[in-house]
Amino acid sequence: MVGSSSSWSAALVHISPYTFAAIGIAISIGVSVLGAAWGIYITGSSLIGAAVKAPRITSKNLISVIFCEAVAIYGVIVAIILQTKLESVPSSKIYDPESLRAGYAIFASGIIVGFANLVCGLCVGIIGSSCALSDAQNSSLFVKILVIEIFGSALGLFGVIVGIIMSAQATWPSKG
Amino acid sequence: MYGFEALTFNIHGGYLEAIVRGYRSGLLTASDYNNLCQCETLEDIKMHLSATEYGPYLQNEPSPLYTTTIVEKCTLKLVDEYKHMLTQATEPLSTFLEYITYGHMIDNVVLIVTGTLHERDVQELLEKCHPLGMFDSIATLAVAQNMRELYRLVLVDTPLAPYFSECITSEDLDDMNIEIMRNTLYKAYLEDFYRFCQKLGGATAEIMSDILAFEADRRAVNITINSIGTELTRDDRRKLYSNFGLLYPYGHEELAVCEDIDQVRSSMEKYPPYHSIFSKLSYGESQVLDKAFYEEEVKRLCLAFEQQFHYGVFFAYMRLKEQEIRNLMWISECVAQNQKSRVHDSVVFIF
Numbered sequence: 001m002v003g004s005s006s007s008w009s010a011a012l013v014h015i016s017p018y019t020f021a022a023i024g025i026a027i028s029i030g031v032s033v034l035g036a037a038w039g040i041y042i043t044g045s046s047l048i049g050a051a052v053k054a055p056r057i058t059s060k061n062l063i064s065v066i067f068c069e070a071v072a073i074y075g076v077i078v079a080i081i082l083q084t085k086l087e088s089v090p091s092s093k094i095y096d097p098e099s100l101r102a103g104y105a106i107f108a109s110g111i112i113v114g115f116a117n118l119v120c121g122l123c124v125g126i127i128g129s130s131c132a133l134s135d136a137q138n139s140s141l142f143v144k145i146l147v148i149e150i151f152g153s154a155l156g157l158f159g160v161i162v163g164i165i166m167s168a169q170a171t172w173p174s175k176g
Numbered sequence: 177m178y179g180f181e182a183l184t185f186n187i188h189g190g191y192l193e194a195i196v197r198g199y200r201s202g203l204l205t206a207s208d209y210n211n212l213c214q215c216e217t218l219e220d221i222k223m224h225l226s227a228t229e230y231g232p233y234l235q236n237e238p239s240p241l242y243t244t245t246i247v248e249k250c251t252l253k254l255v256d257e258y259k260h261m262l263t264q265a266t267e268p269l270s271t272f273l274e275y276i277t278y279g280h281m282i283d284n285v286v287l288i289v290t291g292t293l294h295e296r297d298v299q300e301l302l303e304k305c306h307p308l309g310m311f312d313s314i315a316t317l318a319v320a321q322n323m324r325e326l327y328r329l330v331l332v333d334t335p336l337a338p339y340f341s342e343c344i345t346s347e348d349l350d351d352m353n354i355e356i357m358r359n360t361l362y363k364a365y366l367e368d369f370y371r372f373c374q375k376l377g378g379a380t381a382e383i384m385s386d387i388l389a390f391e392a393d394r395r396a397v398n399i400t401i402n403s404i405g406t407e408l409t410r411d412d413r414r415k416l417y418s419n420f421g422l423l424y425p426y427g428h429e430e431l432a433v434c435e436d437i438d439q440v441r442s443s444m445e446k447y448p449p450y451h452s453i454f455s456k457l458s459y460g461e462s463q464v465l466d467k468a469f470y471e472e473e474v475k476r477l478c479l480a481f482e483q484q485f486h487y488g489v490f491f492a493y494m495r496l497k498e499q500e501i502r503n504l505m506w507i508s509e510c511v512a513q514n515q516k517s518r519v520h521d522s523v524v525f526i527f
Binding site for chain 1: 182183186187190191192193194195197198199201202484
């Protein structure tokens, strides 16, 4: 055990790893959806206003909304994957280093995915808003700005990849 | 905080910003102006305008068309667009949009008071008022005899009330006082608007500061040039200059002592942004100066659209539309009076 029995580090290692794992799963889905929603309203309000004058832009610019939505889907997928990693261990082994490592891995995976998707959603949303406004004025700009959005949405993908790698090695101590 | 507007601006302002950018795409382009300048009669102008955004507003006008009708209908379009935006705006955008119209309110007040002084009919004056600057008790302005009454009877209930603290006197209204009153009110309005934009912060403050500073400097130069040779003292002139802008405070010191246009020019040429304006001026011409100022203003207003997520686009659109209406009025007048060679004297192309 680290530290003396009444230090902060002792308090930290006595929090159940399941707490950390559960919070990680919650953050992965919750904050991803926050990012997706934020991005969708930023894009959507500009899109609706611009479409009043130029109705032709609506169908093409739904791509921006779809990119933002993808961010929420990443969060859901990772949350489902993470929750399959939760296994029960006998109560004598809850505070083993192995257990703690598994709990922390799931927590970290959740944070990675959640915050990567948050900023990805914001990024795609802001670009999508500018894309809608530019497309309304000059339709040749749409494809060029879409390329920027594609690069932006790659950020969420990076988060998902790293999160899945993190959680892949979250193995709880075997029973017995 | 400047730079993070994109995160929260669209909650309240996203839809209206996109709407105003849509309106901007409907402004007349250089090719439209070229077509209009080729017109022989006002009927041709009406025909060309019906192919643009102004179509629905002009198509029902009966045949003997006057320039005032054309201008009136085009202004009506601006008013409709403004009201459409104002009804959907929330705070602080709604206050910002209302601030844009206070300048017109001041002009309307001065128009009615001057007209009453010259014994004109109130109804006739009310028809000439700019629709954006109307308020409920405007007709009662004809009753007032001096500024104190003006304030007490009518203006205390309007948004212009706080601007009157500097100019309430008990003197009777005459032409000189009214001009001073107009400029004092406008000064107070510009300073109030400037403070409001600073309070909004972020990109709005930055962009609006630049536009309003140019406005303040332009008015300072115009006040100086118009008061050369009148009985306005130097101190009175200095009191009419706003307390912000590129020329504040040292430029104002120089302008206050100018006695002719060449002195104005030499003091303005020290400021690089205004150097280019004044270098276009040959000796003693002030109409070219007006056009040069309008061109510079249009350039700055167009730049406001380069950035997203701020309120400056609303102000810029209203001003650009007013410039377009001025252009249309000039073109219509030239065509109606058969002076087409002078058309390009005063038309400022926006795109």
